[in-house]
Every structure is written in C-alpha cells, then in structure tokens.
Amino acid sequence: MSKLTFQKLDHSKNTVGDPIEVNYNPPELSFSKAANYADINIPGLDAPVLQFVRGSTETLSLELFFDSTENGMGANAEPVTPRVDEFYQLVKISGELHTPPIVRILWGEHFPGLRNDQSSRPVPAFDCIVTSCTRKFTLFNPDGIPLRAIVTLTVREYRTLEEQLQSLNLQSSDHTRLHVVQEGEDLPLIAYEAYGSAAQWRVIADANNLLDVRRPAPGTVLSLPPTV
Numbered sequence: 001m002s003k004l005t006f007q008k009l010d011h012s013k014n015t016v017g018d019p020i021e022v023n024y025n026p027p028e029l030s031f032s033k034a035a036n037y038a039d040i041n042i043p044g045l046d047a048p049v050l051q052f053v054r055g056s057t058e059t060l061s062l063e064l065f066f067d068s069t070e071n072g073m074g075a076n077a078e079p080v081t082p083r084v085d086e087f088y089q090l091v092k093i094s095g096e097l098h099t100p101p102i103v104r105i106l107w108g109e110h111f112p113g114l115r116n117d118q119s120s121r122p123v124p125a126f127d128c129i130v131t132s133c134t135r136k137f138t139l140f141n142p143d144g145i146p147l148r149a150i151v152t153l154t155v156r157e158y159r160t161l162e163e164q165l166q167s168l169n170l171q172s173s174d175h176t177r178l179h180v181v182q183e184g185e186d187l188p189l190i191a192y193e194a195y196g197s198a199a200q201w202r203v204i205a206d207a208n209n210l211l212d213v214r215r216p217a218p219g220t221v222l223s224l225p226p227t228v
Contacts, residue, residue: 007105126155204222
C-alpha cells in the first residue's frame with residue numbers, strides 16, 4: 001500500500017516538525033477548481049458582458065481510515081487517538097506560527113491534480129491549508145479505548161503571490177482590459193497584478209479619471225490600458 005505524506009510548512013514554506021505518514025489507497029480522489037466571472041452591465045445589450053475576475057483555489061477532500069485492532073482489543077489495546085490527533089492539529093493554531101500550518105501533501109510521482117508550474121519542488125506535491133477536519137470513531141473496546149476512526153479532511157490549495165505570477169508567466173499587456181475592483185483592493189495592488197509593478201498605479205488612475213486614487217469602491221469597473 002502506498003504512503004501519503006503530510007509535511008507541515010511555515011509561511012515561507014520551510015518545513016516544520018516531522019512529516020506525518022499514513023497508508024493510503026483510495027477508491028477515488030476528487031479535485032475541484034472554478035473560475036470567477038463578473039457581469040458587466042452595458043445598457044442596450046441583450047446580456048451582460050462576462051469579465052474574468054480571478055481564479056479560485058483548488059479544493060481536495062481526503063478520507064483516512066485508522067484501525068489498531070491488529071494489536072488486540074483487550075485491556076492493552078492500542079488507541080487510534082494519537083494518530084487521529086496528528087491531523088486534528090492541522091486545523092489548530094500553532095504557537096510558533098500564530099496560525100494553523102501550511103501543509104504539503106505528497107503521494108508519489110504521479111500524484112494527480114497538479115500544475116505544470118516549473119516548481120522547484122523535488123517531487124509532485126499539493127501545498128494547501130486544511131479548512132476542516134472531521135473525526136469519527138467507529139469502534140471501541142469494553143474499556144472505551146477507540147480502536148477505529150475515520151478522519152475526513154477538506155483542504156484548499158495554497159500558493160503565494162510570487163508562485164502564482166511565476167506559474168502564469170503573464171506577458172506585458174498590449175491591449176486595454178477591464179478589471180472589476182474587489183473588496184480590499186487598491187490601485188498599487190491592481191497595478192502589480194496587471195503590469196507586474198505597483199508603481200504603475202498612476203496609469204490606471206489617469207486612464208479612469210479617478211478622484212480617490214487610493215482605494216476605489218468595490219464593484220468599480222476599471223480600464224487597464226497598455227503601458228507601451
């Protein structure tokens with residue numbers, strides 16, 4: 001049976017602590033990813049124009065099964081609780097990191113659902129955060145020791161801004177695009193995502209005659225002109 005490895009990472013994606021390994025041979029494995037579009041309403045048209053806003057994080061659900069009955073079910077039975085707790089800690093705040101850890105999942109060289117992003121990782125991996133951990137104990141011995149458990153994890157892909165820009169390999173824009181302002185965005189951030197330089201915020205401000213150049217209202221449709 002193959003091994004599924006969970007390696008905890010800090011915010012700089014350096015390894016933290018020892019990896020967690022489990023036997024894994026699932027009947028199925030499901031990844032999910034979507035793209036977000038905004039409706040640009042233009043008077044006189046039969047339907048709104050769809051404008052790409054951003055991608056969404058890829059999600060993955062994993063079900064892990066633990067069974068210690070092979071060591072007996074009597075008074076000296078081995079509980080599965082310590083193994084289960086290792087995964088519960090992935091959604092708990094780490095005192096060192098002040099957040100739950102980032103997790104790198106590894107499962108052999110043919111691990112599915114991966115991107116061809118020219119990553120420097122030595123083997124295929126899925127970097128993520130664990131958003132939920134459900135623990136279900138299904139068997140106890142007469143003394144109440146848990147002997148079997150099912151752990152269900154829901155994880156979301158985690159990539160830094162630098163990793164995403166490197167993966168996308170965006171080229172300089174040679175045509176005007178539209179951008180719908182999202183909550184929390186400001187012009188330097190929009191300029192960095194559009195042109196690779198936050199200093200280009202003035203280009204966007206001038207092209208759209210903005211009065212508030214620091215933080216345009218969410219939902220505002222901005223024109224992103226070419227810079228050359």
